[in-house]
Amino acid sequence: MTEWERQGETDCAQVVLRLFEYVDHEAADEDGRRIREHLDACGSCLREYERDLLLKELVKRACHREAAPETLRSQIMARISTIQVTTHVVREDPR
Numbered sequence: 001m002t003e004w005e006r007q008g009e010t011d012c013a014q015v016v017l018r019l020f021e022y023v024d025h026e027a028a029d030e031d032g033r034r035i036r037e038h039l040d041a042c043g044s045c046l047r048e049y050e051r052d053l054l055l056k057e058l059v060k061r062a063c064h065r066e067a068a069p070e071t072l073r074s075q076i077m078a079r080i081s082t083i084q085v086t087t088h089v090v091r092e093d094p095r
């Protein structure tokens with residue numbers, strides 16, 4: 001039983017935490033299916049997903065041009081983590 005099944009639902013925090021993984025692996029497994037369903041229903045997570053896709057594309061292009069500069073990649077990864085943590089906190093507002 002996965003963490004998600006224990007919680008009984010796919011909430012935004014779970015989706016956002018797994019988005020980058022989802023972008024990377026195209027999500028063929030159960031988690032991916034849940035993420036895709038959630039993205040269909042949740043506009044804010046869909047925007048997160050699109051941003052992650054864009055970032056991934058930027059990393060890919062940068063790697064093509066400059067043979068995978070590790071510093072750039074880790075900088076981008078660090079920024080992604082920061083953005084995700086930030087959006088996370090903002091969404092915690094209970095209403």
Ligand SMILES: [Zn+2]
Binds near residue numbers: 011012038042043046
């Ligand atoms: Zn959501």
